[in-house]
Amino acid sequence: MLVIASIATALIALLHIYILVLEMALWDKPKGMKVFGLKKEFAQATKVMAANQGLYNGFLAAGLIWGLILTTFEQALAQGQAIQIFFLSCVVVAGVFGAITSSKKILFVQGIPGAIALVLVLLS
Template structure:
């Protein structure tokens, strides 16, 4: 895998670590839950268990991407690229489920898609 592809894998992994923190650790803060289109504390309380769980999905994807880079070699890169494929798919699902989330979906999906394309070309 090229160094540029690895950089995009790293960006995708770092983004998913941030989202893990937002969903699982900081979700009770109004400035955080409003980013997820949650209007008030009542909605936040209802959404919090799902957000907490979703945050850990993001953590595990980040671990796959970053851990695969650290492990290196063909096996590590395969794990990193699989995590990127999952991230890209989740971004597509996000925008398909709610068009208002196009910016978030692009932020989530574009770096791993670039990593996948670059890895396929090298």
């Protein structure tokens, strides 16, 4: 179960690295505008705000990776899982908040996958 939980957590970390790239580097580029459904003028006007959001997604990914690294050391397994639980909980909260305030799509892209990984970590 630990391996499955670690894989799920790693996938969520990769998702947040992808979101970081979208928000920090591609926000006002064709790929970013397509993913987020943005018009050029809006994307340019909100580029700095999006970069800030991307940075936060990077922090989530970093925390999840930190937790994964710790779980590879037997003496730090519990600490690594605790860190994963905290950061996956943050992912779930961000997904729910984003769904309420921005787009329901965020719940399915971020919130539910985060919740699945969280349950797997809790069960491992």
